[in-house]
Amino acid sequence: MIQRDIAYRVRAIESLSPTLKRIVLESATGDPLPVGAAGAHIALTLKCGDRILRNSYSLIAPSDGTGRYELIVRRTDPSRGGSHFVHDELTVGAVLAGYVPHNLFPSFSHARKHLLIGGGVGITPLLAHLAALRREGARVELHQLAAAEEVALFTQLLAPWAGDDVQVHGGREGLDLEALLSRQPLGTHVYVCGPAALMDRVEGMAVALGWPDGRIHRESFGASGGEPFTVRLARSGGEVRVGPDESMLQALENAGVAAPSLCRGGACGECLTRVLEGEPEHRDHYLTAEEKASGQFVMPCVSRAHSDMLVLDL
Ligand code: FES
Secondary structure, X not given: OOOOEEEEEEEEEEEOOOOEEEEEEEEOOOOOOOOEOOOEEEEEEEEEOOEEEEEEEEOOOOEOOOOEEEEXXXXXXXXXXXXXXXXXXXXXXXXXXXXXXXXXXXXXXOOOEEEEEEEHHHHXXXXXXXXXXXXXXXXXXXXXXEOHHHHHHHHHHOHHHOEOOEEEEEOOOOOOHHHHHXXXXXXXXXXXXXXXXXXXXXXXXXXXXOOOHHHEEEOOOOOOOOOOEEEEEOOOOOEEEEOOOOOHHHHHXXXXXXXXXXOOOOOOOOOOEEEEEOOEEOOOOXXXXXXXXXXXXXXXXXXXXXXXXXXXOO
């Protein structure tokens, strides 16, 4: 049977700044942790008061036999509760339920060069990629965009790989994206993680400059926003409003609905849910084109709705 659930113990917590904490996890049972390749994330179950949240966090270092996973969590305001729990209540020794790592953001070994672009805490999976690619001797360049007050912090995090091809851009200095993408050799793959606006900008600019789709990669787990809509639960009779900045899955979990999930990125099929009425907006990589066209199924971890209301078999 494929292992999916893991009990993690918090081995260390380090305050990097007033809003960023580095968390080190180990197995709570003593069993070895599965490999967590660069780009992978884990989902953790967090008890916030009387609510249960499942949040996904990228591993900041490849974990192949180290027996631990490292994350960085930013305290956000407003928060669904998860980041405040991690910052205010989580202590060393605490045990958290979670899932095994999933990798929806891998690097491509055939790339001639890897261009990594991060924004804020979106640097987390790129730190793992940078470490792995440098270890492999691959050609890699990283640009991190940061608020002026966080330039020093990100520069310090990137210090082990310091050089001309690792740069932090802060405050008003910005980054000439068009020039950066234009000067890359043919065969380069670009990987971006950060605020949706940054990922949209990088993707849009790369497409406009003629980069093939298969060479543009963005981190895709977690909430991806859109127009709000309402989910009606056919079996229980309830209704859940999905806000513009949360996923359907998050809204269901916040409302106490026991919705299944695993990868939380539209890849594994675990959250497959039957649609009884309404028009889904498919954003997953799991359903076939025919299944999407039928409108009979939706993956709530990433997909949304074109209609104001979706009636689900939940
Ligand atoms: S949880 Fe994996 S596809 Fe939704």
